[in-house]
Amino acid sequence: MNIWKAYNTFNSSNGTDLTIGFTSSTVAVFLFGTNFVPVKKFDTGDGMFFQWIICASIWIVSLVINLIQNCPQFWPLAMVGGFAWATGNVTVVPIVKTIGLALGLLIWASFNLLTGWASSRFGWFGIDPEEVSRPILNYIGAGLSLLRGCSLAVVAGILYGSSFVPVLYIKDHGRRNGTIYTGASQFDLDYVFAHFSGIFLTSTIYFLIYCAVRKNKPDVYPQAILPGFVSGVLWAIANCCWFMANHYLSAVVSFPIITTGPGLVAAVWGVLVFKEIKELFSSELPLRTDTPASDFPNGNMGVRRQ
Template sequence: MIYFIVNANIINIVSFFNSTNVTFFAYGLTANIAAVLLYGSTFVPVKKIETGDGMFYNWVSCASIWVVAMLGDIFFQSPKFHPLAMLGGAIWATGSVTVVTIVKAIGLGLGILIWGSSSLLMGWASSRFGWFGIDPQDVSKPVLNYCGAALCLVSGMIFVFVKSDVKLHLEPETVPLLIERVSIPSAAYWIDAVGPKQRRIIGCLLAVVSGLLYGCSFVPILYIKNHSMCPDSAFYGASDYDVDYVPAQTSGVFVASTVYFTIYCAVMKSKPRVYSRVILPGFLSGLMWTVGTYSWFLANNYLTSVITFPIVTAGYGLVAALWGSLVFREIKVRMKTFIFHLFCSSDNLF
């Protein structure tokens, strides 16, 4: 099965290569690789730093995403701002709220592998069947397409059973700002006090939900582009260039994260867990994610999203798994090779 899927993908890439300018292909491939590396390394800066419940870190990284995107907008000179694209950013920010909990529960590598699989499946299903009002995409070989989807589903289920060794780390700054020392509980965050089995179940479930949200986050952009040729549509004449939608999407990320952080502050009675050491790593994470998004959208312009989406979605999971297993020692050695080969095969989904 894997042999035929790989061959089908190779044929698609070769035919694309033969019909496209070599320079454009090189640009697209370079941008795609950059997106994979940046997405897969987004949470590395904060892996060894105490983040508490992660709400402050999430807001800092989302603010960084918006700032970097605004600077990018000055360079790319994006045309009309479409508020609907902000909805995708809000969906992404909703999934991002759970990231710290996932990383603490099951680790960086395994968490991204699981939400990468669910994100890939959601992206495939919404595009293949035309969910959420976007145009369904026809494929030349439906059998191979469905086999690839099934393979991705199986790989995601296998990841759930992969053992990870996540150690709760203690940093010098264990007491957050704005909270009196006498009021600090024994555990900085509720997930730290949960038993290993329950923590694993919670982490896996949150990773699946987060991946589904990530998979939906680009649907509003696709919807706008699909309706850009309809004279009766409010989006008639909208840009077909994905990069033009980054400012609107990141604005949605920042607005939603600010709303969530405000609600969190209210629940905490104006005493949020603010860790000063999170600020710089959080900004770096946001920078990496935004540059990765620009790289991905640029790759779409040169290679088309049919090629880039499965590669990016599966590729950054592989990069995160490498970080988790080789650097942070989270994934057991006996499973490494099997996981990597199985997950790499799922990038032939389309």
């Protein structure tokens, strides 16, 4: 009877963890794909001021989370993950200007997925490798996720994918005796404040360097402040959900889901709400299909307007 009760308790607990984990992943995917919607119609210039506003609002959210968690121990190493993310975020501006957002997003999202998944699966950077019950399916899932999905973009993806490594390192070594992290919390949300503090500190340093390079004449866009703040709040909530997903599902499962899903959500916003993809031809004008092939370059057949 006791064994049966323990078995049922285990299954119930495991089912609850999976529910929380996949719910957190779903919320993260939706918010990551939505967080730039508030700033869609506002000019953000070269992006440096805008990213600093976002990071400031991210830090404020982490302060609230820290108070809710009763101010858990602050581990400075977790700030390194914030530094990695903020550094990757700064590279977005030159990436978009040189190779475009679509190609840049494809490359950095792919390397984000690979770095985050592989570091957890194989135990890179000193963290414990995570075992999965069906490794072949896990590899196939990661590979398929990559197929949905240049050098700066590669760097950005690696930095994004490495941002959780310090937290995972602290947690892994917190389960061992004789390390400075022995006894460290195993609940990922307890590291949000340190992680986000690293983001805000790094972003502030980069913004001050930018101001110095511009001789104290940075491009500031006041109309982007409030939308940027809202965007940062959405991102921060999404990332907190990612922390939750890492805890309840493990990073090796959450990374392929959360790094690929937001692109689909953003595409839905772009197509259905912002009408970014328009019809090639207006329905107001009739089409002629009797155009000779010689009227088109290289003899290609097509349609033309009257």
